[in-house]
Amino acid sequence: MINVENVTFAYPALQPANAPLPVLRNCSLRIEEGMAMAVMGPSGAGKSTLGYLLAGLAPRHTGGTVSGTVSIGGHNVLTTPPEIGTVGLLFQDAATQLFNTSVEDEIAWGLEALGLTAGEITQRVEDALTRFDLVTTRFRSPWALSGGQQKRLALAALWAMRPRSLILDEPLSGLDPRGKAEVMTAIEALRQAGTSLLLTTLRPQTARRASHIAVLADGRLTPPEPAGLALQDESPLIASGLIYPSDLWPNLSPVVTPGRSVPAIEVKQLHFSYTDREEALRGIDLAIPSGQFVALVGPNGAGKSTFARHLNGLLRAKRGTVCILGQPVGSRPTGTLARSVGFLFQRPEQQFFAPTVREEIAFGLTQLGVPDKEARLDHVLARFGLTELAGTPPAMLGYGRQRTVTLASLAALDPPVVVLDEPTVGLDGRGLAQLLAWLSDLRAAGTTIILITHEMDLAHRADRAIAMERGRVTADGDPTAVLANDPAWSREL
Amino acid sequence: MTVVFDTYIPGASFLHRLDPRAKLWATFLCLVLVFLLPNLLCQALFILAIHIILLAVDIPIRVLERLWRQMAVLLVLILVLQPFFSPSGRLLVALGPLWLTSGGILRAMELALRTAGMVFVTCALLFTTPQPALVRAFVKLGLPYAWGLTISLALRFLPAIQDLFHTVRDAQAARGWVAQGNLLKRFRDYIPVLVAVLISTLRMSDQLTLALAARGLESTHPRSSWRELQMAGRDWAFLAGVTAAFGLFVIRSGFSP
Numbered sequence: 001m002i003n004v005e006n007v008t009f010a011y012p013a014l015q016p017a018n019a020p021l022p023v024l025r026n027c028s029l030r031i032e033e034g035m036a037m038a039v040m041g042p043s044g045a046g047k048s049t050l051g052y053l054l055a056g057l058a059p060r061h062t063g064g065t066v067s068g069t070v071s072i073g074g075h076n077v078l079t080t081p082p083e084i085g086t087v088g089l090l091f092q093d094a095a096t097q098l099f100n101t102s103v104e105d106e107i108a109w110g111l112e113a114l115g116l117t118a119g120e121i122t123q124r125v126e127d128a129l130t131r132f133d134l135v136t137t138r139f140r141s142p143w144a145l146s147g148g149q150q151k152r153l154a155l156a157a158l159w160a161m162r163p164r165s166l167i168l169d170e171p172l173s174g175l176d177p178r179g180k181a182e183v184m185t186a187i188e189a190l191r192q193a194g195t196s197l198l199l200t201t202l203r204p205q206t207a208r209r210a211s212h213i214a215v216l217a218d219g220r221l222t223p224p225e226p227a228g229l230a231l232q233d234e235s236p237l238i239a240s241g242l243i244y245p246s247d248l249w250p251n252l253s254p255v256v257t258p259g260r261s262v263p264a265i266e267v268k269q270l271h272f273s274y275t276d277r278e279e280a281l282r283g284i285d286l287a288i289p290s291g292q293f294v295a296l297v298g299p300n301g302a303g304k305s306t307f308a309r310h311l312n313g314l315l316r317a318k319r320g321t322v323c324i325l326g327q328p329v330g331s332r333p334t335g336t337l338a339r340s341v342g343f344l345f346q347r348p349e350q351q352f353f354a355p356t357v358r359e360e361i362a363f364g365l366t367q368l369g370v371p372d373k374e375a376r377l378d379h380v381l382a383r384f385g386l387t388e389l390a391g392t393p394p395a396m397l398g399y400g401r402q403r404t405v406t407l408a409s410l411a412a413l414d415p416p417v418v419v420l421d422e423p424t425v426g427l428d429g430r431g432l433a434q435l436l437a438w439l440s441d442l443r444a445a446g447t448t449i450i451l452i453t454h455e456m457d458l459a460h461r462a463d464r465a466i467a468m469e470r471g472r473v474t475a476d477g478d479p480t481a482v483l484a485n486d487p488a489w490s491r492e493l
Numbered sequence: 494m495t496v497v498f499d500t501y502i503p504g505a506s507f508l509h510r511l512d513p514r515a516k517l518w519a520t521f522l523c524l525v526l527v528f529l530l531p532n533l534l535c536q537a538l539f540i541l542a543i544h545i546i547l548l549a550v551d552i553p554i555r556v557l558e559r560l561w562r563q564m565a566v567l568l569v570l571i572l573v574l575q576p577f578f579s580p581s582g583r584l585l586v587a588l589g590p591l592w593l594t595s596g597g598i599l600r601a602m603e604l605a606l607r608t609a610g611m612v613f614v615t616c617a618l619l620f621t622t623p624q625p626a627l628v629r630a631f632v633k634l635g636l637p638y639a640w641g642l643t644i645s646l647a648l649r650f651l652p653a654i655q656d657l658f659h660t661v662r663d664a665q666a667a668r669g670w671v672a673q674g675n676l677l678k679r680f681r682d683y684i685p686v687l688v689a690v691l692i693s694t695l696r697m698s699d700q701l702t703l704a705l706a707a708r709g710l711e712s713t714h715p716r717s718s719w720r721e722l723q724m725a726g727r728d729w730a731f732l733a734g735v736t737a738a739f740g741l742f743v744i745r746s747g748f749s750p
Contacts, residue, residue: 052703055707057703057706057707060706061702061703061706062703081711084709084712084714085709088707089707091700091703091704093700096697096700096701096704097700097701097703097704097707098704099645099646099649099650099701099704099705100625100645100649101623101624101625101645101648101649102623102625105625105719108719109708110708110709111717111719112716112717112718112719113708113709113710113712113714113716114709114714114717115714115715115716115717116717117717118717118718118719118720118721121717121719122719125719139503141649143649143652143653157708161708309663312667314663314666314667333666333671334663334666334667334671335666335669335670335671336669336671338666338667338668338669338670339669341667342667343664343667345660345663345664345667347660349693349696350657350660350661350664350689350693351660351661351664351665351689352689352692353661353685353686353688353689353692354685363665363668363670363685364668364669367668367669367670367671368669395692395696409668410668413668413669
């Protein structure tokens, strides 16, 4: 059982002279055995921090000040660390919590910490491998697994320790529909086994899976309500910037651009392979006219990102040709192609290096020697609501803001072709609204957009959908027709 | 793509199944042997023997070829430069202060073969032993657990940091970054990439601290070990065999310390 009473928590300030940064204010929550509670909240609301508090990691390992009590199974984890193995925490980025060289060693590590005998450990490792469908990966490196497999492995390693309480921080974020289904099945099995579960999420679809929902916004936690009731009226969730339902989205329909005959992208018989064994792209033929908005869909590992990386020379064709705006990509360096093709990567937090948001956004403009740099900077900062944050280090921002900074960096360059690799991952309603508003601007300006996504609502708004599977284009045309086939990977939960 | 630091080549041969501690001891003796072998012929035969053993335990020949290719530059450098540092015997050519001598060439060839011998002996261990087993062996031989864990973590995170480097470089290139010009200029150009990698690495290590704590690293509870290393009969026999062979060689060659 988890019982949070009147907890207030603040992180230490970045500079000692400043006031501490408050995250949670007088939060209370109670989760009985076998109960699943979802905590929803916009990005930066403190959901991960709540998880760290419950797992006894904050403030012990993160610093900060806390008041109130957090008891897990009757034991106040704020005063003394929880008994080993009583509470498990699934990190938002599960890859960072895996630190062994093989899958089975990963599961065994915590069991060794519990001091179990070799026989017991073998038994539990086997159970966990079977239960989380990881038997075939047992000797592989955790680092080499897919996102869904990594989450399942992290869960398996936690479950093997038989915790009575489990905290899952955004367990489905960043997964394709198949990965989501896999993880959800695993979570449901845990709940049925009598574990108290708390999961944090941005998405109502995920929250609906829990029995109760509490909302965390502006440091306050609302009293939990039964899931059906809490989601009946979405307007408070919309108002707090948590969600942005698709019926409110701006118009992304085609804007006719006066006849430019040269296609923006022309790809002929493109072949590519990472290893000698298997081809990742097996002959792609595509012509994308200027100004078209194309959604690229398909299961993980279909070759979508591999294809996209050929458009700005991050990968080079083994066979075949790629032309951008009528010019072959050939051996032109990526840094030069950046003038024509802008690229939005996943994992924005890995890209920051500049001491301030302004300098971060200025980087591309400086590299490309854009003349009206300062004016563009001011415009973009204002456009994305970053003017007040211009002097803040981007690495210190929350995920949602970081994503905004990467969007702004790309928008500042204003290239004629834009490639977006899973831009909606981890975005709350406010972030999504910002992305869609920008997309709608791009449409109006006649920019060619290539969007890789698992978000079928968004794919439906494109002019054209291209489905890929196993390195080939399997369907191409009107989104309604392409997405209507309802292949397994496109089914939302 | 990631350079894989894991050198282990899975197999079920005699050498694969040996206790890593027995293999460590044999590796140590072989490394000493490389320095004791008296002449070029013995050195060459020794390397040939290692090749035969490795092929016999199902290490693919292309792996051995790759190893030679990777060593090639080093070996050529030794062969070209070393003669001038140890002139002895007959003078063949004098290039100003540089003397090319018959003894010098012989020395260089010996050194090159020794280097190759050491590399192959070490790789014989690494090819047939999974890294976690090696770390367990060191811990069992008295290395503190924290050190063993540190080695495992390094093995796990080096490829991760390398991946990160590629990700960041790609991301910067997509924003117009090009490294060009002389070495110093290039190095300066790489600074934004390195800073981004550093920030992410620090973040990763923060998360790792939490991950280790969350799974009970700091627990005072004594740890158990899942795969307790057990010296079996064949391990002892192997240990005795290599030690006896080594002793015999030392006595026969009349080596005296």
